[in-house]
Amino acid sequence: MIVETLTSPVILFFVLGVFAALIKSDLAIPEAFAKAMSIYLMAAIGLKGGIEVAESGFTPELAAAAVAGLGLSFLLPLLAFTLLTRIGKLGQIDAGAVAAHYGSVSVVTFVTAKEILTGQGLSPAGYMVAVLALMETPAIISGLLLARRGQPQRANAESSGLLHEVFANGSVVLLVGSFAIGLIAGKDGFEPVKPLFDTGFRGVLCLFLLDMGLIAARRLVQSKKLNARLVSLAIALPLINGTIGVAIGTFIGLDVASAAALGILAASASYIAVPAAMRMALPEADPGIYLSMSLGITFPFNIILGITLFSQLALMIG
Amino acid sequence: MIETVSRKRIEILVDTPLVPRLIKHARDVDISGWSLIHVDAGGGRDGAWQHDDVTGAAAKTIILMIASEAKAAALVDAIAPLLDSYRLLLTVGDVQVVRGERF
Numbered sequence: 001m002i003v004e005t006l007t008s009p010v011i012l013f014f015v016l017g018v019f020a021a022l023i024k025s026d027l028a029i030p031e032a033f034a035k036a037m038s039i040y041l042m043a044a045i046g047l048k049g050g051i052e053v054a055e056s057g058f059t060p061e062l063a064a065a066a067v068a069g070l071g072l073s074f075l076l077p078l079l080a081f082t083l084l085t086r087i088g089k090l091g092q093i094d095a096g097a098v099a100a101h102y103g104s105v106s107v108v109t110f111v112t113a114k115e116i117l118t119g120q121g122l123s124p125a126g127y128m129v130a131v132l133a134l135m136e137t138p139a140i141i142s143g144l145l146l147a148r149r150g151q152p153q154r155a156n157a158e159s160s161g162l163l164h165e166v167f168a169n170g171s172v173v174l175l176v177g178s179f180a181i182g183l184i185a186g187k188d189g190f191e192p193v194k195p196l197f198d199t200g201f202r203g204v205l206c207l208f209l210l211d212m213g214l215i216a217a218r219r220l221v222q223s224k225k226l227n228a229r230l231v232s233l234a235i236a237l238p239l240i241n242g243t244i245g246v247a248i249g250t251f252i253g254l255d256v257a258s259a260a261a262l263g264i265l266a267a268s269a270s271y272i273a274v275p276a277a278m279r280m281a282l283p284e285a286d287p288g289i290y291l292s293m294s295l296g297i298t299f300p301f302n303i304i305l306g307i308t309l310f311s312q313l314a315l316m317i318g
Numbered sequence: 319m320i321e322t323v324s325r326k327r328i329e330i331l332v333d334t335p336l337v338p339r340l341i342k343h344a345r346d347v348d349i350s351g352w353s354l355i356h357v358d359a360g361g362g363r364d365g366a367w368q369h370d371d372v373t374g375a376a377a378k379t380i381i382l383m384i385a386s387e388a389k390a391a392a393l394v395d396a397i398a399p400l401l402d403s404y405r406l407l408l409t410v411g412d413v414q415v416v417r418g419e420r421f
Binding site: 212223288291295 | 333336339364366367373374376405
């Protein structure tokens, strides 16, 4: 399974992107095209999840996974905050900001994991897309509470701007919206648009991960904020969070693939919704730390090793 | 020859998510005109950065404004406490403009 994962075109394109950035190649994906690919992938994954839930209906597993996802997103930042302050030696505000990233999720990591797991006959349940959407934002609230503990309240105008950023964030709107469209349209309604959203999915994901490899490696190369402690935590946190996620997924009775997906969601760190929210809510926090950790280290770690590790763990304990 | 008058050109390099807050400060001191300029890449004491549309994580914008000396001074006073925490780059320069009554 490990060899299969590491030799899949999806992962190899990501590795190619990392390699190109490390040798300072001028390889670049046009920005508008990359943005269009991200919209395509989020719409496709939302639609497919909605259709699967339309087929299976609302099950107790769905409710259990949703509660588990919400709980993980709220609580994982507490553990991350403790480790970041005690081992990482970060101050309260920086630790709170980083912790929020590690409670939230990475859509691209999930999409990649779903594709790899499905290719290996371990298809996560469609409702995991809804769990993904649910896990995007609670961690932001936890991170802010941790960062602002014992400090004066912020002005209402700033809070309303943040709430708008959190709930009207483009990726959240698109993911939830396309999930709802899939739920309403169902399998029959999906048929006419299937050639666009299904047939080309894997190829587009390859090109998108090529771009993400370039972005992640360039972020890492350009960063001056990381030290050995923070690099270690950027690897330890996904390992700890992912293990907790798989264990909880198995404990609440999810199938092996869905438990693995919950672990991968818990292990992933946000680099789209949360950085923008943190920049607004905690402008004093250093973006060089949270972006370099989540995008430069944790994201590649999860893509290359994490997905395999957590699916193996789910198979072992499931 | 067309008559020109002296005004202040204010440029603020800022992380894109913080743009609305700075625009609000500008409006509060009665500066109603502003333009946003997309920034591709740059570098500084904290290392280099590069804009990407996918994550938007390192997006930066330049806010450009023209204002009278009094309004420019009021804006600088208002945002001076934010320079460090928001990591702003603020420059103010003298320019000559036509139709000075507009600024």
